[in-house]
Amino acid sequence: MCKGFEAHYEELLGTTARMATGLRQLGIQKGDIVAIFLPNLLETVAAVHACFRIGAICNIVFSGFSPNALLDRLRDTGAKLVITADESVRRGRALPLKAKLNEILSEVPSVEHVVVIRRTGGQVAMHEGRDIFWDDLLSGIVERTDPMPVEANEPGFIIYTSGTTAKPKGLVHTGIGFLIGAAHNVQYALDLSPEDVYWCTADVGWLTFPIFELVGGLAFGAAYVLYDGVLDFPNAGRFYDIISRYRINKVFTAPTVLHSLARHGEPLLAPYDLSRLERIALVGEPLDPHTWQWVFEKLGRSQVEINNTYGQSETGSAWTSSIVGATPAKPGACGLPLPGHACAIVSDEGRPVASGEVGQLVITEPFPTLARTIWNDPDRYRSVYFNIPGHPNWYATKDAAVMDSDGHVWVLGRIDDVINVAAHRLSTMEMESALLAVPEVAEAAVIGIPDDIKGEVPVAIVTLRTPIDADALQAKVSQAVLDQIGAIARPTAVIPVNNLPKTRSGKIVRRLLKDLLIGTDEVGDVSGVENVEILGTLKEELKTRESRP
Amino acid sequence: MSYEEQMAIIRQIQLVDPPRPPSGRLPIQNLDEYRTQYAEALEGQPEYWAHVASQFAWFSPWASVLEETLPDVQGFRGAL
Known part of the structure; x- marks a missing residue:
């Protein structure tokens, strides 16, 4: 206990x-x-x-x-x-x-x-x-x-984020800009006040906690519940238990927590009194509409506001959000850009796309919580985040997004998930789902690797459900991709491996596969990789690959 | 799921109003106010953030709200 x-x-x-x-x-x-x-x-x-x-x-x-x-x-x-x-x-x-x-x-x-x-x-x-x-x-x-x-522009703190190349990036935030923007964020996304009992379930190591509790949160004088532990111990009802025990009315958590609770369904929920709960705000990954509906109807009895937001360690705030109590939500979307945050969704050429079209989400004007540089590496800050053609002062999120006709922002995934083969934009997610249609394939990751002629070519890395000869595998995968997408998307190589590198939440770490495939001896930051012990073997497996035309 | 499949889902999703009426303390009371405030902030970003910053206690005020632009921005320069 x-x-x-x-x-x-x-x-x-x-x-x-x-x-x-x-x-x-x-x-x-x-x-x-x-x-x-x-x-x-x-x-x-x-x-x-x-x-x-x-x-x-x-x-x-x-x-x-x-x-x-x-x-x-x-x-x-x-x-x-x-x-x-x-x-x-x-x-x-x-x-x-x-x-x-x-x-x-x-x-x-x-x-x-x-x-x-x-x-x-x-x-x-x-x-x-x-x-x-x-x-x-x-x-x-x-x-x-x-x-x-x-002084307002002096560094306040550094927070590291995983890099796509060898070293994690130490993002530098100002203390004062962060305070102003984080408090603004909390006011719009949660509307905290001294009458509230509030709990942010995030670990202090992720920026969510500094924004929504440590700095922005504490600015409003609520009673804060601070919890040091995991949410599925001593049993899966821990989240409900804490809300009920401390009569919490506002909570900030992650979509993955709600997915897991929705899977357990109503029996887990039944013994707890969540009647004080008014608002659940979220950040971290997309919230699927099905989970949204379950939470709204069952957990929230249609009385609880669900505010799914979007932000990055770089932006220092969850800058797309509902304005709580005021704006309608769309289940699965990340809300509206908050006042003071000017954004656009742009094509590869840096031109704004029409509403309903997919492009890269960019921020076009400064705002207080944006990271100011990368610690010890200001050049990297410029090259990584300020590279939109024709707009050297727009911040590039590297996220693919859509703004719908009501102005709601939908974040679909990283733009790295799109590869350019001979001027065709191909979604690696789409290719992966084609690969999974091959009965022998258990898991698949598609990576774009540089190619002198085509710009990039797709390479598939798979784990197998049942053994299959390399040629037969290549043929089956090619056929599946041809059927579902087209010849242009056929992988130049299909490499079977024993294990894929994954995060704690089970996501495949594609950037690491890319580092290994491109053959620089340096690999990216592995701090987020759960099964680091596989990397030695994986490196050998990828080295012995045979590239096929 | 491909982008096309995701877009097909997105197009079907309907708006859901917040379940509780505004409390009166909220910074924005409804969608129209949001649109007005967002547009005003877009017109004058520095003025908008200066207004937000003026709600905090300062040792001494800023010389200017915004100087330069990204990626070399200086905000609230000189403020302590």
Whole structure:
């Protein structure tokens, strides 16, 4: 059983202001980097705000990351201090945090101090003079440090996002722009007030939590439920249990949570009292219309507003959204662009497309929460995000989208899912669904690889349900693609492998396949890959491929 | 699912009104107000965001709301 406790704003302020004093005692000054390797604890909230208070730049690192992913980030930022915990608790088991950090700290000479929160009280190795427990540090501090003025364009925090090439990108957000835009976002997408009991289910390691709870959320004085744990333990009803137990009326979560609840259906829902619930806001991936209807009718008894939003770590806000209580929703869409966000949907040539047509979603005017650069790599920021032909100052989302005749935005997937074969735009998703029609094929990923003549050519990487000879496989796949799409889309090679790289949520990591296929020896950021152990074998399997005309 | 299949679904989806009436505290009360506010913000982005920013407490005000453009933008320059 978890233990819960209540904290008042005054206590949070006191801890934050004393922690700010603690950070200064440990030598942290304005502009220094503080890495925060923690789950959703009250101390995490205080630690982040203590950094903002003294102008230190914080980098929150997802506490589920491997030591290597943590190492990449600490090295790239040059962190001077790390705040972590002895252990975290997941599904009733203690998982190491400080021990993970200890594995790699010798490789990060920039780190001068480590502050350790006692989450479980488990034994951890502490390095004399470098490491200190959070409560030992704070117990000697009475003095509160006042907020330090920081110019509006100075960096406030860094958040890493997976890259399409070798290194994850450290997106730099300003503290002040983020505060203004995140609070605006929360007001329109949730309409929080001091009367509300509100819960954001995201982990602090994803930007959703800083926007909708840590910074934007806290600006409205609601009662916040902070939960450190997974949503399917001790049983699948955890989400309902927490809403019912704390009489929550507004919740922010991810579509995947609702998919899973809808699959369990009404029996799981029946024992809980969700009658106070007024609003569910969402971000993360498309919400299918079927799940939307189930949530609306069953979970929400047609009384709960569902606000499915869209945003990226780069945009720092979920900038397409319903204006809650005011604008109608379309089940499955991502709402309307919020005031202050000018956008367009454009063709490959950078020309706006008509309503109802697919193109790339772009943002055409500055707004406060847009990431300002990539840490240590400003050139990459320009080349990755500002490459729309004829419009060097438009931000490219890299997402394919449609705006319908009512102005609602539908995000369909990454534009990388489209490949250009001899000037024909082909959807890799469409090709993959053709491949799955071959009975022997279990899973399929189609990747575009550069080709001197055609620009790009499709290559299919598949896992097999039943063994099949390579020539027969190639012939069957070609026929299936020919039947369903056309000759132009036939893959130049079909490579069977034992396993495909996947994320925790089971999505195939196509960019990694591309890195491996193109044969640069560097592979992309693998921190999001669940089954990293397969990569060695996969690399060999892809190397021995035989390209066919 | 291909784009064509997705578009076929999208075209069939109907609008659903928010289930609760506006509370009076909302920044926008209805779709018409949204359209007006969105269009006004589009006309003058800097003025719109200056209005939003003026709801916060500042140590000292900005010299200008917006300078330069993306990707080299400076917002609320000089404000603390």
